Amino acid sequence: MSVEVDLLLQEAKESIEAAQNYRSELQQRLHGLNQARKQVRGSSGQAREVLRRHFTELQGAATRLLTERLTALLAEVDAIEADSVKPLDDCQSLIEHGVGQADELLREGEAALRCGLGEKEDKLGSFTKKAMHIQLDSLPEVPALVDVPSVSAQLDDSLLGLLRDRVSRHGSVDEDFAAADYRLQYRRSGSGGSQYEDAYIGRDSEFLVLHLDPHTDYLFRVCARGEGRTEWSPWSIPQTGYTTLAPHEWCPGTEGYILSSRRNIAMRNDSSQSRCPVLYSKAPTYFCGQTLTFKISAAGQTDRRDSLGVCVDSQKGAESLQRDQAVCISTNGAVFVNGKEMTNQLPGIALGSAVTFDMEVVNLFPISNNNLSEGSNFKLRVTIGSGNREVVFDWLVDQAVDCLFFGCSFVHSGWKVLVF
Numbered sequence: 093m094s095v096e097v098d099l100l101l102q103e104a105k106e107s108i109e110a111a112q113n114y115r116s117e118l119q120q121r122l123h124g125l126n127q128a129r130k131q132v133r134g135s136s137g138q139a140r141e142v143l144r145r146h147f148t149e150l151q152g153a154a155t156r157l158l159t160e161r162l163t164a165l166l167a168e169v170d171a172i173e174a175d176s177v178k179p180l181d182d183c184q185s186l187i188e189h190g191v192g193q194a195d196e197l198l199r200e201g202e203a204a205l206r207c208g209l210g211e212k213e214d215k216l217g218s219f220t221k222k223a224m225h226i227q228l229d230s231l232p233e234v235p236a237l238v239d240v241p242s243v244s245a246q247l248d249d250s251l252l253g254l255l256r257d258r259v260s261r262h263g264s265v266d267e268d269f270a271a272a273d274y275r276l277q278y279r280r281s282g283s284g285g286s287q288y289e290d291a292y293i294g295r296d297s298e299f300l301v302l303h304l305d306p307h308t309d310y311l312f313r314v315c316a317r318g319e320g321r322t323e324w325s326p327w328s329i330p331q332t333g334y335t336t337l338a339p340h341e342w343c344p345g346t347e348g349y350i351l352s353s354r355r356n357i358a359m360r361n362d363s364s365q366s367r368c369p370v371l372y373s374k375a376p377t378y379f380c381g382q383t384l385t386f387k388i389s390a391a392g393q394t395d396r397r398d399s400l401g402v403c404v405d406s407q408k409g410a411e412s413l414q415r416d417q418a419v420c421i422s423t424n425g426a427v428f429v430n431g432k433e434m435t436n437q438l439p440g441i442a443l444g445s446a447v448t449f450d451m452e453v454v455n456l457f458p459i460s461n462n463n464l465s466e467g468s469n470f471k472l473r474v475t476i477g478s479g480n481r482e483v484v485f486d487w488l489v490d491q492a493v494d495c496l497f498f499g500c501s502f503v504h505s506g507w508k509v510l511v512f
């Protein structure tokens with residue numbers, strides 16, 4: 093009976109565990125569904141806003157253009173009318189003046205005919221002289237209708253057809269499109285006042301965001317645009333991400349070097365030829381599988397003892413990484429492995445140079461799973477890149493390591509190096 097109870101208990105535990113896993117999987121799928129629904133609704137809302145704003149601006153611009161054209165045409169009509177009516181008004185004034193003179197002459201003539209014999213001769217003489225002065229046989233010329241403008245508006249109905257055709261094909265709504273450019277932004281999560289910052293704009297669909305604080309949530313969003321387009325698509329639903337990797341920092345307090353506020357830039361400031369130790373990283377933050385980059389933003393005089401590289405430990409008192417348990421490149425392009433110079437050489441380091449280190453673990457023999465540091469049969473495959481060349485080699489180290497220090501040393505001042 094006890095065995096049966098134990099079996100039932102075991103089955104019950106397994107069923108409970110299966111139910112919990114099932115519920116967890118369903119909850120994850122519900123979360124995925126909510127994210128999908130949020131993306132559809134959010135992007136649809138943004139698309140509506142973009143469309144409304146664009147067509148409102150288009151309507152305003154079209155109204156302004158039509159109003160400006162109407163004003164210009166009306167001004168042309170006003171000018172033609174003014175130029176054409178003025179001579180007609182002048183002619184009318186002349187005719188009206190003649191009519192007035194004729195009326196006055198008629199009144200005088202009728203009065204002369206009605207007057208007595210004693211006055212008749214004088215008045216008739218005066219009337220005759222005035223009639224000769226007015227020149228009753230001279231009439232002003234009135235222009236015929238064919239000689240004066242007949243103003244009309246010529247309107248081409250094809251504009252509406254062209255406009256209708258262009259408007260019907262203007263804009264599009266896509267569920268998906270072939271992206272040619274991407275824009276990535278990020279900001280700290282939970283800080284409502286912070287603004288999104290551009291992290292990347294370009295054609296690559298992958299990008300490594302640097303200089304993030306570890307164990308801190310960040311919100312990331314991305315948009316895209318098609319080939320030849322200027323408008324970006326609506327933003328994606330923000331995604332939360334964080335890094336557990338500590339940022340690469342130079343160790344403060346090293347003689348002969350000044351560090352930036354983020355400690356990712358070091359400048360060699362001691363111009364003397366006296367002893368100057370290696371500047372190491374604050375901690376062993378370089379992990380195999382990553383790419384470590386040194387960017388030279390200022391250059392001084394080169395020396396074969398200069399070095400940029402990685403090492404197993406931060407050996408105090410060393411003046412160069414050209415030593416055991418370290419790999420490095422000198423400013424003249426020479427590559428050193430455990431203090432020995434390789435035959436292969438890279439281009440020399442100068443202003444604007446970028447030197448990269450990539451490493452992967454290669455075990456010669458099995459290493460104990462319980463103690464990563466035991467045994468000496470451990471090597472790393474190293475790739476150092478500078479300019480447009482690379483060297484690849486295997487680096488044998490005394491102990492198994494999963495993280496390394498980085499460092500630099502410069503004999504002369506003026507060198508400035510950014511690490512990321």
